[in-house]
Amino acid sequence: MTLAIPGFDHLRLPGADKVELAAAVGGQGSPLVLLHGFPQTHLMWRHVAERLADEHTVICPDLRGYGASDKPAATGPEVYSKRTMAADIVALAAALGHERFALVGHDRGALVAFRAGLDHPETLTHLGILDVVPTLDMWNVLHGIPAAVGYHLFLMAQPPGLPETMITNSADTFFGSFLDAWSSNPSAIPEPVRSAYLQASTAAVPSIVADYRASASIDVTHDQADQDAGSQLAMPVTVVQQDWGARLGYDAASIWRAWAPDLDHRLTGAGHYMAEEAPDEITEAIRDLLLR
Template identity: 85%
Template sequence: MLTVPGFDLVRLPGADGVELAAAVGGSGSPVVLLHGFPQTHLMWRHLAARLAREHLVICPDLRGYGASDKPAATGPEVYAKRTMAADVVSLAAALGHQRFALVGHDRGALVAFRAGLDHPEAITHLGLLDVVPTLDMWRVLHGTSAAVGYHLYLMAQPPGLPETMIANSADAFFGSFLDAWADDPSAMPDEVRAEYLRASAAAVTSIVADFRASAEIDVRHDRADLDAGSQLAMPVTVVQQDWGAQLGFDAAGVWRAWAPDLDHRLTRAGHFMAEEAPDEIGAAVRDLLAR
């Protein structure tokens, strides 16, 4: 498998006996980077190298993805973002760090968001790339604009049909997102694209379980926090495409309701911004860490 050049690939304990594969490099204060869909920790190869000059950088594959364990979804909590957030806190502790900065992209950003709410004592700084919280995501998708998120509805269906449909056309399914969401295809070389497709095809069942959790248990957890008035206590930076203009809502306002100490930025890069615009994203992360 491909990994971040110059980093060590190790296995670290997550929650509930699950082990996560992680690329680890550099030294200094710790920063954990969580990848998105349909990717692995390899998406951080540019940013990780930059951050490793000053920080210990930890890039795990989320549970159910890449080379990490893929436990059977015996209940909704197995792939709940709450459980995946506990994975992150556990693996950092295994490396001797009770507090760390956390940056996530896409699915990884949803895990990071949950970690910020559930483990404020552990997360010093929080960076979130190209998402809105799960509860808000379902609220802002409506009418024909929701077609952009058809996969969310497909993978929310009961077990059986989504897994079969996706497994029977895995390269076409996962490849369609790599094509549609990239503004600069050259930022994802052939060997990197092939690694994402290989890893995703081998993880169809667990990837669907992750998305299904976001239509069920994750919504309940977010709503409980909203009703309780919970907010992110640490400095937060959000970088995203102009979702508000595309879908007709105030993206910065959505995030400000959760994050009082917010730096909200728009980018002209595509969804895979850490690969397409590593200098821009690197600057945003360095600014976050300086707050």
């Protein structure tokens, strides 16, 4: 099994603040950027990217702090804020000659995509979100025993030192537990890909923790400021997610509609790793989004 997206070039491209991002780039047509989630790399898009490459120039970066991208030291919360990570993606696309592009993100990448939509509305033509709610809303809906599914959010929100030590001492077990618990079809992440995810995540513990820590601090501040200002996503938005609202007692579609007036909200029977478990479904959702 190849651990690359067939037919794609693998490049290093400039992000923000002199950070370089690794990216797989392939296909032809209007630009589409796909952002991965946790604890993954751009490889999570391997099936979807191939399906879309006949219609679009598909760009699959590793987020800063993940995969083969640079992992700057977290000298302050802004280094891994979603605002900074969104600026990375805008800079990367511009380096490829794309001043406007469609953006789809999963999990952590979806939070980056959400922030890009608010901060760079003139740049994004369409926005796709897989299996999250915005950071501010996430903290508001996590309560009671069902919220134990998000224990890692609270662990990595702790001050520097303890989370990094605990995770480093059991990195494969920690990261592997999410690949097991959040998948409804483990065979969708075959062993070579799983090993690649675990190896990449184990090498990136400090930056992954910093990413999550930012979501318990500066990212909330940014979301709250936009909510207070009445900011909304100006572009067509498609959200595909599991029915977390039914499990945790909230209306996910209503949460997203408050941010995205032009919303297509879809529920899926696939697990969290839906781009790997149900690539045809996710490809169709992205194609439908790009036709709006």
